[in-house]
Amino acid sequence: MTTHAASVTAAPRLLHYLGVAIPARLAAEGARIALVLLALERTHSAGLGGALVAALMIPHVVAAPVLGAVADRVRHRRLLHASCLFAYGLGLAVTALAVGRIPAGFTLALVAAAGCCAPLVTGGLTSLLGELVPADRLSRAFSIDSTSYNLAGICGPALAAALSAAAGPATALLALGAAGAVAGLVMLTLPLAAPRTEAPGHGGRLRPADLVTGLLEMVRNPPLRAVTWSSSAGQIGVGALPVLTALLARQYGAGWAAGGLMTAFAVGGLAGSLVYAVRPWTDTHPERVVLGCLAGTGLPLALAAAEPELSVTTVLFVLAGACTGPLFSALLAARERYAPTEVRTQIFTLGAGLKSTAAAGGAAAAGALSGVGTSALLLAVAACQFLATLLGAALLTNRRAIGTQRAGQYGPRRAGANAGDGPSR
Numbered sequence: 001m002t003t004h005a006a007s008v009t010a011a012p013r014l015l016h017y018l019g020v021a022i023p024a025r026l027a028a029e030g031a032r033i034a035l036v037l038l039a040l041e042r043t044h045s046a047g048l049g050g051a052l053v054a055a056l057m058i059p060h061v062v063a064a065p066v067l068g069a070v071a072d073r074v075r076h077r078r079l080l081h082a083s084c085l086f087a088y089g090l091g092l093a094v095t096a097l098a099v100g101r102i103p104a105g106f107t108l109a110l111v112a113a114a115g116c117c118a119p120l121v122t123g124g125l126t127s128l129l130g131e132l133v134p135a136d137r138l139s140r141a142f143s144i145d146s147t148s149y150n151l152a153g154i155c156g157p158a159l160a161a162a163l164s165a166a167a168g169p170a171t172a173l174l175a176l177g178a179a180g181a182v183a184g185l186v187m188l189t190l191p192l193a194a195p196r197t198e199a200p201g202h203g204g205r206l207r208p209a210d211l212v213t214g215l216l217e218m219v220r221n222p223p224l225r226a227v228t229w230s231s232s233a234g235q236i237g238v239g240a241l242p243v244l245t246a247l248l249a250r251q252y253g254a255g256w257a258a259g260g261l262m263t264a265f266a267v268g269g270l271a272g273s274l275v276y277a278v279r280p281w282t283d284t285h286p287e288r289v290v291l292g293c294l295a296g297t298g299l300p301l302a303l304a305a306a307e308p309e310l311s312v313t314t315v316l317f318v319l320a321g322a323c324t325g326p327l328f329s330a331l332l333a334a335r336e337r338y339a340p341t342e343v344r345t346q347i348f349t350l351g352a353g354l355k356s357t358a359a360a361g362g363a364a365a366a367g368a369l370s371g372v373g374t375s376a377l378l379l380a381v382a383a384c385q386f387l388a389t390l391l392g393a394a395l396l397t398n399r400r401a402i403g404t405q406r407a408g409q410y411g412p413r414r415a416g417a418n419a420g421d422g423p424s425r
Helices: 002-043 046-073 077-098 104-115 135-167 169-187 208-220 222-239 241-252 257-278 286-304 310-338 341-368 374-395 399-405
Strands: none
Touching: 002 046, 002 077, 002 135, 002 169, 046 077, 046 104, 046 208, 046 341, 077 104, 077 169, 135 169, 135 257, 135 310, 208 222, 208 341, 222 241, 222 286, 222 310, 222 341, 222 374, 241 257, 241 310, 241 341, 241 374, 257 310, 286 310, 286 374, 310 341, 341 374
């Protein structure tokens, strides 16, 4: 009876949360395409388009520890998150008016300022699920949340391209900015716990040392460090896929394959997330799901290196993507389960930043090594997944010894802790 009541209570909160997450992440994913198209239309410079995308993405890594630490201490979290989401959307909208009309340096600074808000669009937003959903529903909630990333990855670029073709890239970027701003407004109504009466740690004051607390936890906390660094290592290979699929399209003589194979990978990820949402494999050891799915992602990609027919390669990309859905869901669950309360948001934002950095590095490496051929690159991408699995397993080996010294720290979140039933985080 209690479980049924918790399920009924959690469902509207989760839908409310998705009303924030989906438009915000659509804006983030679509903006990368719209920025490039807008730069090409107004300045005929692909270089400026690439610089704009970099300016939007790089601050994500730099701002993650700061925003995460602030979010873990501020009393009015709802207002902080809403302000950042609204500022992100507003920054995109203003950029739509500014590109090609003001000096490029000012435009890049404007985009970078918007990018500084991005950590609360991804990991920071996900960190709030622990307050909205009962503990026994979190695995399913994280699986559903991961589908919002998959949907944004599929629909965001498609929406940006479609709007750009129909009404121009400036209109597309304005629309995406509006979506981000609307997400910020909806965030103001999200039913989080009441404002903190006492911020955790140092009376709420932010010290320089607090900016690395989350990173140190990712080094000292065995299950957390295993999922963090193994998933980041695996993301190096995943980041190389856009470059690799472009090379495969040229090799097969099928222009559609550049985007089609990435769409197949994303669709597989969406399907995997939905399956895991219906029936999570475990609520108690998400780190095992992360490591198993890393290996599962690598196997189809290794088989694709044999250069089968394009239809077979497409199916293998779907299968590889299907493993990333449960992987990401379990990764989010592991962060929630093992992160200490006082640095939970910082760990979510840092984790997202590390993965973004790893993916960018993978893309750069694939571009530099494109001359070695697609088979070698596919084997390298697959090897990243297998090596990441071994890395994660190695980082878990001394879990028991350290866990004994810091008893209870790596256990699950307190049962029943949800919005409004106890002290706010």
